[in-house]
Amino acid sequence: MTTPSQPKWGLVSTIKADAKSILDFAAYHLDLGAHRLHLYLDAENPDVYPHLKAHPKIRVITCDDRYWKQHKAPRPKMHQPRQTMNATHAYERIQTDWIAHIDVDEFLWPHVAAADQSRAITETLAALPAETDVLRMRPLEALAGHADHYKAMVPSGGEREHEVRAIYPEFGVFLKGGFLSHTAGKLFARTGLPDIQYRIHNLFQHGEKNTRETEQEELQICHRHAASWDDWQGSYRFRLARGSYRPGLGAGFPARFGGLNKHELLTMIEQDHGIDGLRRFFGEINAELPEVYDALRLRGMIHHCPLDLAAKRRQHFPQFD
Numbered sequence: 001m002t003t004p005s006q007p008k009w010g011l012v013s014t015i016k017a018d019a020k021s022i023l024d025f026a027a028y029h030l031d032l033g034a035h036r037l038h039l040y041l042d043a044e045n046p047d048v049y050p051h052l053k054a055h056p057k058i059r060v061i062t063c064d065d066r067y068w069k070q071h072k073a074p075r076p077k078m079h080q081p082r083q084t085m086n087a088t089h090a091y092e093r094i095q096t097d098w099i100a101h102i103d104v105d106e107f108l109w110p111h112v113a114a115a116d117q118s119r120a121i122t123e124t125l126a127a128l129p130a131e132t133d134v135l136r137m138r139p140l141e142a143l144a145g146h147a148d149h150y151k152a153m154v155p156s157g158g159e160r161e162h163e164v165r166a167i168y169p170e171f172g173v174f175l176k177g178g179f180l181s182h183t184a185g186k187l188f189a190r191t192g193l194p195d196i197q198y199r200i201h202n203l204f205q206h207g208e209k210n211t212r213e214t215e216q217e218e219l220q221i222c223h224r225h226a227a228s229w230d231d232w233q234g235s236y237r238f239r240l241a242r243g244s245y246r247p248g249l250g251a252g253f254p255a256r257f258g259g260l261n262k263h264e265l266l267t268m269i270e271q272d273h274g275i276d277g278l279r280r281f282f283g284e285i286n287a288e289l290p291e292v293y294d295a296l297r298l299r300g301m302i303h304h305c306p307l308d309l310a311a312k313r314r315q316h317f318p319q320f321d
Contacts, residue, residue, distance in 0.1 A: 006122065006126065007096075007097035007098055007122060007125045007126055008035040008036075008095075008096040008097050008098075008122075009033070009034060009035060009096050009097065009098040009099065009100070009121060009122065009125060009188065010034055010035050010036035010037060010038065010094050010095075010096040010098070010099050010100075011029055011034055011036075011037050011038070011099065011100050011101075011102060012037075012038040012039075012040070012086065012087050012090035012091070012094070012099055012100075012101050012198075013025070013037075013038075013039055013040070013101070013102055013103060013104055014040040014042050014063070014079070014082055014083045014086045014087070014103075015039060015040065015041055015042060015103075015104045016041070016042040016043050016079075017104045018047075019045065019047040019048035019051070019320070020313070020320075021104055021105075022039070022045070022048045022052070022104060023048060023051060023052075023313050023316075023317045023320055024309040024310075024312070024313050025104045025105075025107070026039065026052065026055070026058060026316070026317075027309070027312040027313040027315065027316035027317060028107055028307060028309055028312050029107070029108065030055075030057060030312075030316050031118070031312045031315070031316065032108060032110075032117060032118060032121060033118045033119065033121055033122060034057065035057065035095075035096050036057055036058075036059065036094055036095060036096050037057060037058045037059070038059045038061075038090035038093070038094055038099075039052055039058060039059070039060045039061070040060075040061050040063050040086040040089075040090075041060065041061065041062045041063060042063055042079065042082065043062075043063075044062055044064060045062070049062065051317050051319065051320055055316070055317075059090075059093075061086075063075070063082070063086070071085065071089075078242060079242070079243075080200060083101075083200055084197065084198065084199050084200065087101040087198035087199070087200075088196065088197050088198045090198075091189065091191065091196055091198045092196075094191060096191060097125070097190065097191055097192075098125050098135075098188045098189065098190055098191060099188070099189055099191055099198075100137075100186060100187065100188045100189075101186060101187060101189070101198055101200070102186045102221065105223065105224040105225060106139070106186065106221045106222070106223050106224070107221065107222040107224070107307055108121065108137070108219065108220075108221060108222075109140065109219070109220050109221060109222045109305050110124070110218060110219050111217070111218050111219070111220070111303075112218070114306075120218075120219070121219065124216065124218065124219050125188065128214065131212060132190070132212055132213065132214050133189065133190045133193060133203065133205075133210050133212040133213065134187050134188065134189055134190070134203050134210055134212060134213030134214070135187065135188040135213065135214060135215070135216065135219070136185050136186075136187055136213055136214070136215045137185050137186055137187070137188065137215075137216075137219050137220055137221050138153070138183070138185040138215065138217075138220050138221070139153070139179070139181065139182065139183065139185055139186075139220065139221045139222075139223040140152055140220050140221065140222050140223065140303055140305065141153070141179055141180060141181060141223050141225060142222065142223065142224045142225060142226065142227055143286055143287050143288075143293075143302075144226055144227060144228045144229060144231075144232070144282070144286040144288060145228070145286065145287075145288050146287065146293070148304055148305055148306045148307070149302055149303070149304060149305075150222055150223075150302075150303045150305050151178075151287060151296050151301055151302060151303070152296075152301040152302075152303065153176075153177030153178060153179045153183050154167065154177045154178050154301075155177070156177070160177065161173065163299075164177065164178045166295065167292060167295045167296060167299070168284050168285060168292060170280075170281075170284055171265075171269075171281050171284055171285060172284070172285070173252065174251075174252045174259065174260050174262075174265045175252045175262070175265075175285065176250075176252040178285070180225055180226060180262075180285050180286075181223055181225040181226075181244055182201065182223075182244065184201040185201070185215075185220075185221065186200075186201065186221055187201070187202070187203055187213070189203045193205060193210075194206075195207075222305050222307065226282070226286060229279065229282055232282060236278075240263060240266060240267070244262070245262040245263050245266055246263060247261075247263045248261075248263075249261050249262065249263065251264075266278070266281070269281055
């Protein structure tokens with residue numbers, strides 16, 4: 001293991017995406033200083049596999065029938081348990097001091113000058129107390145139509161509902177913090193702990209949630225959950241049925257006060273107003289409306305995060321372009 005002053009970190013991700021998106025994700029985090037990437041391809045992808053396999057800092061696994069037979073369990077039907085199993089598999093094998101479990105549309109973002117980003121994560125992890133096992137990173141959500149701009153969530157507290165209504169007057173009250181996607185964030189976990197199950201938003205140890213965690217505003221995640229209307233529509237049906245808008249998830253505020261979860265909300269909008277209603281919803285929540293963007297800007301909730309994905313992909317995978 002490395003010295004406490006110079007911890008190594010890596011990522012694990014279960015991915016089903018096109019080759020360019022996967023290489024963008026990998027290149028960005030290699031450029032940021034990742035020592036190891038454990039990438040689990042949820043379906044065969046011959047367009048990207050050779051490029052990942054050839055890189056010395058990447059461990060790539062295609063999750064085919066042979067892989068799941070090695071687990072001595074059938075392939076889970078839902079992707080969430082597949083993610084959990086793969087993250088735990090990587091946790092037990094990665095040769096780093098810390099590991100983060102994130103998705104292909106999520107990008108770690110240290111709030112420092114660009115010249116300092118390549119060492120910022122290492123320094124952040126090095127400064128954590130020895131008794132801290134988990135660093136939680138809250139998300140920023142991409143704004144469609146505003147290149148490299150992301151919004152922050154309305155923070156929890158007594159004024160949250162009032163602020164959400166003020167920023168997003170038509171639909172925001174149904175969404176926790178005014179976010180279309182998750183607000184829980186993702187985790188860096190200290191490696192070497194026994195009996196770990198690495199889930200999507202939490203770390204479990206000995207069957208219970210590990211609460212030895214901290215949170216820092218200086219390190220967040222740029223979540224490109226809906227980069228455009230077309231991008232959102234491309235994944236909308238899957239998310240509504242089996243993903244982050246699936247039935248049974250919690251509401252933005254308590255159901256006893258009229259709260260709806262995202263599945264109920266989006267289904268209601270679509271049934272009552274069709275595609276035009278969904279388009280109106282998307283426009284408000286993604287701050288395509290000038291008044292929404294200005295409300296976020298005036299509250300200091302707009303962040304400029306130039307990921308520069310194409311340049312980093314060309315640098316780390318020049319043979320692809």
